[in-house]
């Protein structure tokens with residue numbers, strides 16, 4: 014339906030979002046990605062092939078000219094959700110996130126491109142599968158990968174100079190270095206690092222308000238120190254710094270674990286630089302089993318436990334009860350997707366804490382005895398961040414723009430009035446939530462002088478003047494958002510007169 018009738022598709026999903034989002038997005042998308050080559054019917058999105066880097070420009074050119082594209086989602090398929098390397102099938106995550114940019118972020122569906130980079134795969138099942146449609150060789154690393162990425166970015170910025178770039182589900186090897194390099198070059202963000210960091214910081218802020226605690230009194234254990242885990246750690250540090258902590262003080266309140274256990278400062282040769290910046294002192298942990306989550310919790314006495322480890326069931330009864338022993342209101346976020354990979358299910362976390370835990374999950378879950386379980390998913394942040402960057406014509410997406418998104422999302426938490434209502438606004442109003450987040454991002458970009466929207470001629474002609482007050486700006490944002498409504502059929506020469514928004 015999405016391919017044949019976009020108005021019908023987006024209006025249907027909007028009206029039945031709770032029922033249909035899990036089908037077009039998490040968790041079902043995981044199955045669709047894994048089965049990509051077997052279910053393939055017709056191509057969708059832009060396929061870029063590392064064996065043919067010279068074709069990048071021509072392949073992108075099929076999607077339009079400079080004025081036509083606002084937003085590009087790209088994945089190389091190496092770190093799809095918690096199901097790992099899915100090779101070329103990863104293009105479907107770009108398609109799903111691009112669809113959410115329209116559904117939740119109000120971008121015109123024709124102005125968003127989903128891109129898949131085929132740089133090989135290390136997934137043995139795919140390499141041995143005669144139906145696998147991608148390149149059948151191990152992932153290309155190092156210089157050849159870097160040159161391919163550079164060519165992609167160069168072509169993209171030349172051909173679509175106004176486009177915002179969204180990186181999705183890159184593996185831990187490339188995700189952060191690629192982001193660090195290119196965020197200085199074009200407006201871009203990595204959803205798993207920054208989008209996830211933002212949504213978790215927002216729900217944590219709401220949970221702290223509900224329980225009347227201060228952010229700086231938090232101790233956080235992050236179980237799974239990959240893209241998401243370290244993105245969450247960074248966002249918490251950014252927020253602690255805005256509350257007066259130094260970077261070092263803030264980092265000392267965060268304890269990260271990966272498959273080797275707690276990250277310690279004597280593991281530097283095997284940790285990434287980002288992991289190392291959160292390392293605990295090995296000397297202080299001597300004699301303690303740092304591979305045991307329970308033992309780590311016993312020593313740290315965390316107020317917050319975040320799971321992004323892909324390890325189903327890792328938050329056992331003993332883990333949760335140890336959290337509860339040290340905290341009357343523990344904050345517990347099992348975030349690994351898809352659903353079957355959650356570190357625990359909300360029902361258990363609530364029962365094991367006599368319903369005192371504040372729980373939000375990565376995938377959708379039904380309410381437990383009247384307690385709404387918010388979906389702590391980056392779908393609450395990336396559409397608003399992306400829309401804000403597009404509408405403001407931001408030249409960069411700064412940390413402070415992301416922090417503005419966090420504060421705005423947290424302010425809309427229904428849990429602050431009644432904690433049983435969940436930490437994040439309900440899915441039914443996600444387009445409204447995204448408009449609020451976009452407004453906060455735009456106002457911040459204008460304040461920082463990185464918004465070019467008022468300097469350029471608008472596509473509808475004339476200069477735009479963006480209201481500086483929140484309500485006025487939000488009204489302007491909503492006017493720009495694409496709505497799934499059938500438009501009248503008219504003669505081409507009258508098109509200008511029915512433009513209701515700027516596209």
Ligand SMILES: NC(=O)c1ccc[n+]([C@@H]2O[C@H](COP(=O)([O-])OP(=O)(O)OC[C@H]3O[C@@H](n4cnc5c(N)ncnc54)[C@H](O)[C@@H]3O)[C@@H](O)[C@H]2O)c1
Nearest residue numbers: 094095237238239240241271272321322349350375390391
């Ligand atoms: N809710 C959301 O919005 C959201 C956003 C991003 C990622 N995620 C989920 O988080 C999970 C991780 O995603 P990612 O992109 O960070 O992946 P990643 O591969 O970058 O990181 C996974 C991390 O888990 C660690 N790990 C593996 N086994 C472990 C174990 N036994 N104990 C402790 N740590 C272990 C790995 O060492 C690695 O550091 C996925 O399931 C993904 O779906 C959720």
Ligand SMILES: O=C(O)C[C@H](O)C(=O)O
Nearest residue numbers: 039093094205350390391
């Ligand atoms: O895709 C999602 O549901 C969220 C997130 O980006 C993930 O990788 O799990």
Ligand SMILES: [Mg+2]
Nearest residue numbers: 094181182205
């Ligand atoms: Mg992702």
